[in-house]
Amino acid sequence: MQSATFDGPVPGVPGAAIREVPELPRHLPGGVPVAPHTEALPGALLFEIPRIARYLVRDGTTIDVAVMDGADRAAAELFLLGSARGALIHQRGELPLNAATLIAPNWKCVAICCPSVVGKSTLAAALCRRGWLLVADDITRISWNGTMPVAWPSHNRLKLWRDACEMLGADADALQRVRNGLEKYFLPVSASATPAALGVAVRLRIAPQTSVEEVPAGDRPHLLSESTFRPRWIDPLGRRADYARIVREIARGCRAILLSGARERPILELADRLADAVR
């Protein structure tokens, strides 16, 4: 994005809009604290990253952002397209999945789910080198169209630490830095521009050995729950029933597998195992 203002559409959420405003209130009238510098009520969530920006997310349709004087706008954008967008997806009764989602060469759509520490973006980058197409990174919006779960495209680049760039043979110095103060870079990749039916949710797990396990249907809701972005926000936002329903529907509509070996096995080995598992 990085334009003069952040005004524009919310990536991957057609119809939703971002508005940059001069200021936002410190508190949300009627809101309850749900995290440090974060207040919520049904239909609205306000949060602040000190010295960077304040964000007000409303009704699943609008994100207002007020950037603080002198703040790094690239940092403000990271939190805008990350947490603020994640809150907006919750407000719509859809699933914001902590996942990098890709389309395999056989056109199967695969969401690699795990917390940010485990290495999903690095694995996604390795898969893109093999011809996979990126759908979304960090937080994937998953909706239910009445028949199947749908993953919405929102990204055409991956955020990678310098170490990961070097491991993949990318020259970090030639890439755009995600923000000041972090040795983390945007790696452009081939991406899909259209929504895709989610075929497989893969939970990436840290373990000494690589293994692949099929997750039984009854355990799939748990896998999706533990991969949900900020589940603590669901109740204050008044979306518990919607959340339970969409998790049930998605669990019914896609396979789930556990891929062990993250962080402790070579990334190419993990990519091989994942490619085999979804073939």
Next chain:
Amino acid sequence: MSGAFVLVASYPKSGNTWTRIVLEKLRRGAGRPFSINDLDAQLHGILRRLAFDSWVPANAADMVMEEIEDFLPAVYRRAVREIEGHVLVKVHDAARRNRDGEWLYPPDCMSNVIYLARHPFDVATSTAHHLNVSLERAVEIMADDGSGRRPHTTMSESLPQVFGSWSGNVESWLGSDAYTVTVARYEDLCADAAGEFARLARAAGLQASTQDVAHAVDATRFGALQGEEEKHGFKERPESSSRFFREGRPGTWRDVLDQSLRDRLVSGHARAMERLGYGADGSY
């Protein structure tokens, strides 16, 4: 608040793991089986990172260190509401405040700080093995005020910690009037394990009889820990080190650390050494 944290603080390689193993064994109760790999990391390592990401509105992976530190006190205040009793937390950070002036480890959430110290000659020797670096490099690391500050080329499993220099770490905890600090020296733990761990158990708020302490000490003798690591591995061992429990006794620096490196340690850390009763000749 239903519970409180007990910080087990130290510069790395000063007996923190051994102490937590003994205290954790006492906390769980005599007769209950306990493995070194059951050592509950609580708010350390990857669990601290995951707790941070679940409670803070944005992920640590997108934040610079100062922003992470802005949120840390609130994370501990939130975490303390979810624990019962006294929970041990491993800390290698120096005691310090964030840019808003708040202590990273809020004193109101901490019932006590157990501060473990070890003679810097032995710390240097152990650090060199642990990080697989030369003794000279280990001595440099111990003099670096920013020691532990991550270069931000990668996001490790844990949140960044700043140890400070060896003496900076010591002075930060012992010189702070914000915390109740119980000091223990590694050398004294080795010389009188039963007596010293009984004292630390009281500081940690644990109800333990003399017999309980004797049993816990006996079950966690260095040879037993080494044996278990050899058999089952140890999850806190870094990749740079072939084994974590290497040589659990004072004086490992002898015949290894030359006079010039000892002189550098003494001149760089004299005040803290004196405060802890550590001599320039390696005495304690």
